[in-house]
Amino acid sequence: MTHLGKADWTDPERVRRMADSYKLRYDTAFWQAFEELVGTDPREVVADFGCGPGLLLADLVKRLASTVARGVDESPEMLGYAETALTDVDGIESHSLQQANFDEDGIPLDSESVDLGFCGFMLHEVSSPSAFLAEAFRVVRREGVYVVYDYVSGNRDAFIRIMSSGGMDPSRAAKRYPHMCKHSVDDIEGLLRSSGFQDVQSIVLDGIRVVAAGLKY
Ligand SMILES: C[S@@+](CC[C@H](N)C(=O)[O-])C[C@H]1O[C@@H](n2cnc3c(N)ncnc32)[C@H](O)[C@@H]1O
Numbered sequence: 001m002t003h004l005g006k007a008d009w010t011d012p013e014r015v016r017r018m019a020d021s022y023k024l025r026y027d028t029a030f031w032q033a034f035e036e037l038v039g040t041d042p043r044e045v046v047a048d049f050g051c052g053p054g055l056l057l058a059d060l061v062k063r064l065a066s067t068v069a070r071g072v073d074e075s076p077e078m079l080g081y082a083e084t085a086l087t088d089v090d091g092i093e094s095h096s097l098q099q100a101n102f103d104e105d106g107i108p109l110d111s112e113s114v115d116l117g118f119c120g121f122m123l124h125e126v127s128s129p130s131a132f133l134a135e136a137f138r139v140v141r142r143e144g145v146y147v148v149y150d151y152v153s154g155n156r157d158a159f160i161r162i163m164s165s166g167g168m169d170p171s172r173a174a175k176r177y178p179h180m181c182k183h184s185v186d187d188i189e190g191l192l193r194s195s196g197f198q199d200v201q202s203i204v205l206d207g208i209r210v211v212a213a214g215l216k217y
Pocket residue numbers: 009018022049050051052053056072073074075078100101102103119120121122125126127
């Protein structure tokens with residue numbers, strides 16, 4: 001059955017559109033919320049799960065003085081784009097891009113090997129967010145942080161208006177609302193807490209996106 005909250009991320013045209021919309025999705029409001037929740041202290045190893053075109057990983061490296069970037073995604077087309085995005089990023093000493101499907105596989109990284117883990121616009125796409133976040137908790141180091149960024153439920157009209165202004169057909173946005181906005185803010189905070197993360201905090205943007213972060217002690 002078609003997953004209305006998940007596009008075909010093997011389609012090169014969709015991959016390009018996802019990359020082209022990066023700056024719109026990771027805008028000033030996002031970075032302000034991110035810094036408020038996570039700070040700007042250096043984080044040596046950063047990892048993005050469902051890393052897509054890798055542009056966020058490249059920015060994390062630059063902003064957090066990271067030396068190692070790790071991306072995981074099920075789409076080889078996305079990983080190909082990410083390879084280019086992570087080549088020659090200033091300050092990076094090594095990067096790895098691995099293919100895995102979180103609906104079937106764990107995260108292919110060692111336990112307690114990541115200082116900052118992230119997933120952007122991905123949690124609503126996985127079949128078991130709790131199983132995925134249990135894996136995220138395993139790979140984050142003690143004193144590390146995990147960030148979820150995704151659309152949230154609760155404001156259908158705003159979702160349709162904002163997605164339409166970004167170029168999505170309004171009827172398509174209406175159809176996608178319950179699927180792309182699968183979780184509420186409370187759901188996402190609760191999922192982070194029940195995976196083991198503590199001091200969970202979140203900031204809602206435009207009523208339709210949340211940046212939520214939890215610490216591992
Ligand atoms: C909406 S895109 C977001 C990409 C990137 N995080 C960004 O914000 O630019 C969702 C990404 O998650 C990946 N993804 C979705 N479900 C996945 C799964 N079960 N396992 C691994 N990757 C998955 C897709 O291949 C796609 O690259």
